[in-house]
Amino acid sequence: MKFRALSVTFLLSFTCYAQGAVDWLPDMIVDTAFLEDHEIRADIKPNRTHLIFSNAMANIGDGPLYIFAPKPKDKHRGELTQKVKQRIFRSDGSHYNRIAGHFVFHPQHDHTHFDDWAVYRLREILPENGVGDVLATSKKTSFCLLDSYEYDLSLPNAPDDPQFFVCTAELQGISVGYEDLYDKSIPGQWIDVTDIPNGDYWLESEVDPENNVLEKDENNNVDRIKVTIDKEIVDPDPDPEPNPTGILAAIIALIQQLLDFLRG
Secondary structure, three states, rough: OHHHHHHHHHHHHHHHHHOOOOEOOEEEEHHHHHHEEEEOOOOOOOOOOEEEEEEEEEEEEOOOOEEEEOOOOOOOHHOEEEEEEEEEEOOOOOOEEEEEEEEEEEEEOOOOEEEEEEEEEEEEEEEEEEEEHHEEEEEOOOEEOOOOOEEOOOOOOOOOOOOOOOOOEEEEEEEOOOEEEEOOOOOOHHHHHEOOOOOOEEEEEEOOOOOOOOOOOOOOOOEEEEEEEEEOOOOOEEEEOOOOOOHHHHHHHHHHHHHHHEEE
């Protein structure tokens, strides 16, 4: 009996040792600070009113969000979609891959997006700040995944410099401690509020609504802020260019960081 107990203890110890390596999973959250950059517009589509807003997704996990296409896009055949995989890095230096959705080529942007990456909702505010029914929603939005901004470089495994610079049909991602920003000037960053009465509502953003990506925490992908819909306050002279604190500034910063890196 004693020998058997020792054998079981040894087996459990050996199993724990053999399984010592752990997955370094990404963990995506919504950075609500960028949702605060919003406005009402009446020039998106004829006779329609839209709430437009910026949106950013930050990686606070243990490893990068690393999405790649195992089969290169065949531009000559005009293919618009590619199956993609997510690479999971492990603490022992190994990695494995898993299916994680699709890349979709957007001709109007002339680059490839990771499909179904975000969805936006307008919800009723209940008493005591409760979250009510969905009153309006956007279509699922695809993103070009990049290290647009520094979010929190004090996180373990956060690199000092951005690792994902270019939105390609082969590889995209978001490093630990960085976030990807979509400015309110980009098509699709809106909810049609034509039929919504003036008032206060929750503006909600959800990252990875189809759970295509394996994450450290699947329960923190949704966040929201309060917004006021007032169709009497419509920007009479909307700026067609990106917000200076938005995607244009992010691109300029990334280019400068890349030049600094190449200069050594």
